[in-house]
Every structure is written in structure tokens, then in C-alpha cells.
Amino acid sequence: xxxLAFQPESNRCPNCAEIIETDAILCRFCQHGLSPVYFxxxxxxxxxxxxxxxxxxxxxxxxxxESSNFPKPRVLRKSESVSKHSVDSDLINERAKVxxxxxxxxxxxxxxxxxxxxxxxxxxxxxxxxxxxxxxxFLLQKILDEVFGFGPLGPLLRxxxxxxxxxxxxxxxxxxxxxxxxxxxxxxxxxxxxxxQVILRxxxxxxxxxxxxARVNTALLPNNSEVIVISPSEQDASGGTTLIIKTIG
Numbered sequence: 001x002x003x004l005a006f007q008p009e010s011n012r013c014p015n016c017a018e019i020i021e022t023d024a025i026l027c028r029f030c031q032h033g034l035s036p037v038y039f040x041x042x043x044x045x046x047x048x049x050x051x052x053x054x055x056x057x058x059x060x061x062x063x064x065x066e067s068s069n070f071p072k073p074r075v076l077r078k079s080e081s082v083s084k085h086s087v088d089s090d091l092i093n094e095r096a097k098v099x100x101x102x103x104x105x106x107x108x109x110x111x112x113x114x115x116x117x118x119x120x121x122x123x124x125x126x127x128x129x130x131x132x133x134x135x136x137x138f139l140l141q142k143i144l145d146e147v148f149g150f151g152p153l154g155p156l157l158r159x160x161x162x163x164x165x166x167x168x169x170x171x172x173x174x175x176x177x178x179x180x181x182x183x184x185x186x187x188x189x190x191x192x193x194x195x196x197q198v199i200l201r202x203x204x205x206x207x208x209x210x211x212x213x214a215r216v217n218t219a220l221l222p223n224n225s226e227v228i229v230i231s232p233s234e235q236d237a238s239g240g241t242t243l244i245i246k247t248i249g
Contacts, residue, residue, distance in 0.1 A: 088135060095129050096142045103147065113148070120144060151198040152187050153245070163247045169240025170195045192240050199229055199243060 042049050042056040042063065049056050054063055102123065103116075124140045131139060145154030156162050156175055164176040170189035176182050189195040203210035208219045210229075217229040230242040 088131070091129065091131065092135055092139050092142060095127060095131065095139055096146070099123055099127065099139075099143060100146055103143070116147065117144070120147065150202070150245075151194065152189060153198070156185065156187060157245070165243075165245040167195065167241075167243040169242075171240075195241055195243065199241070202227055203229075 040049060040051050042059065042061065049063065055061070056063055099120075103120065120143050121140060124136055124143065127136070127139075141154065145151055150157055153165060153167070153173070156165055156173070161177045161179070162175045163178050166174045166176070166182075167189075168174070170192050173185045173187040174182055175185055189198070200210060202208075202221075203217065203219060205219075205221070210217050210219075215231055215233070217231075219227045221227060224247075226244075226246045228242075228244040228246070230244075232240060232242075
């Protein structure tokens with residue numbers, strides 16, 4: 001069974017979050033330019049292009065000669081995320097549902113993890129939808145989160161400023177940040193069944209057990225995060241399942 005993990009790592013691509021070599025200048029998964037020594041941002045579409053290029057290979061606009069006035073590529077800090085307004089979230093979500101259905105219909109999830117990851121990368125790369133390279137990076141990570149990780153909670157758990165996550169049913173997700181305290185988020189699950197799938201995936205790790213009959217289930221993950229699941233009582237069945245993920249230490 002794949003090991004769930006969400007701790008941020010120093011050698012992750014800031015675009016698609018895949019693990020890359022520390023000194024890489026180009027991400028081998030999403031092909032995103034990483035080093036300002038070799039790449040610059042296109043002023044037309046903001047995609048990364050090589051410094052010597054005269055035309056953007058994404059939007060086909062003419063590129064000015066490099067100068068001090070040319071926009072510098074923006075490198076994301078670990079605590080930052082790409083603005084949700086810079087990507088087509090609806091299209092990403094739509095394609096994720098289609099590709100996830102394809103993966104599950106072929107029973108791809110039940111085979112070797114490395115082969116499954118490679119298969120997912122291939123179908124995302126070859127998907128004929130009108131996604132930019134950045135959006136394909138988000139699509140890839142979204143699918144990997146659904147297959148191997150914490151589903152829609154993945155981006156929150158990779159954010160080092162998030163200390164605890166509180167899920168009160170499929171539509172209410174809150175976080176606790178060390179500096180700002182409790183915050184509501186726009187993250188949600190498709191349904192309580194979707195939430196239950198993620199919970200069962202968490203507890204399917206070696207050494208953990210989950211009882212459908214127990215009102216409260218707890219577990220300690222390998223990264224020392226505590227997971228608490230509280231099932232709704234018969235008197236309050238409409239409240240939905242509560243999932244709490246707390247950082248210890």
C-alpha cells in the first residue's frame with residue numbers, strides 16, 4: 001500500500017510539486033523553467049521561456065530583447081501558492097474527474113505504485129484539453145492526491161504555515177495557522193462518501209486500523225501527525241463525519 005506523506009520538501013518543483021533534483025533548471029515532470037539563469041517570464045502569458053528565445057512557444061507573442069526592464073521570473077516561496085485566479089480551476093476539476101474515472105476503470109490503482117504514477121503522468125501529458133503547462137501541473141498533483149494522498153486536503157497539508165486541519169463534514173474545512181489562527185477555506189469534498197474514501201485511505205497504512213462501529217478512531221502517522229475521526233451520532237447523522245489532522249510538536 002502506498003505511504004501517505006505531505007511534509008514539504010526543499011526539492012519540490014514550485015509549479016507541479018513533484019520531487020526534482022536540487023540543482024535542476026527544468027522540471028522533468030511539467031517542464032517548468034526553474035532557474036532565472038536560463039529562463040525568463042513571457043510578458044504576454046507569464047509562462048517561462050528560455051532567455052534566448054525571440055518568440056513565446058505558448059502564446060506565440062514576440063519577445064523583447066532581455067533587459068533590466070524585462071519581468072523577472074517569480075520564484076514561489078514554500079509558504080506561497082499560485083493564485084487561484086491564474087488557472088482554470090473548473091477545467092482542472094472536470095479533467096480530473098474524467099482521468100480518475102479512466103484510471104479506476106483500468107484498475108490502474110491496484111498495480112505497482114511507480115507504474116501507476118508514470119501512467120498518471122502520461123495521461124495528463126497527453127490529455128487533449130486546453131490546459132496550460134501550469135494547469136497540467138495542478139491537474140497532475142490533484143490526481144496524485146486523489147489516488148495516493150489526502151484528496152482535496154493535499155494542498156493544505158503541503159502548506160508549512162498550516163498546523164492543523166479541521167473537517168466538519170464534506171463542505172466545511174478549516175485550518176489553524178501559527179500566525180493567524182483559525183481560518184475557513186474554500187476546500188471541500190464532493191460528498192461524505194468522498195470524505196470517507198480519504199479517511200479509509202489514511203487508515204489503510206500499515207500498523208493502523210479503522211473500525212466502522214467505533215464513534216472515534218485515532219491514528220498517529222509516520223510524520224507524527226495525529227488523525228482523529230469522529231463519526232456522527234445517530235441523533236445527529238446529518239452533521240457529517242469530523243476529520244481532524246493535528247501536528248504534534
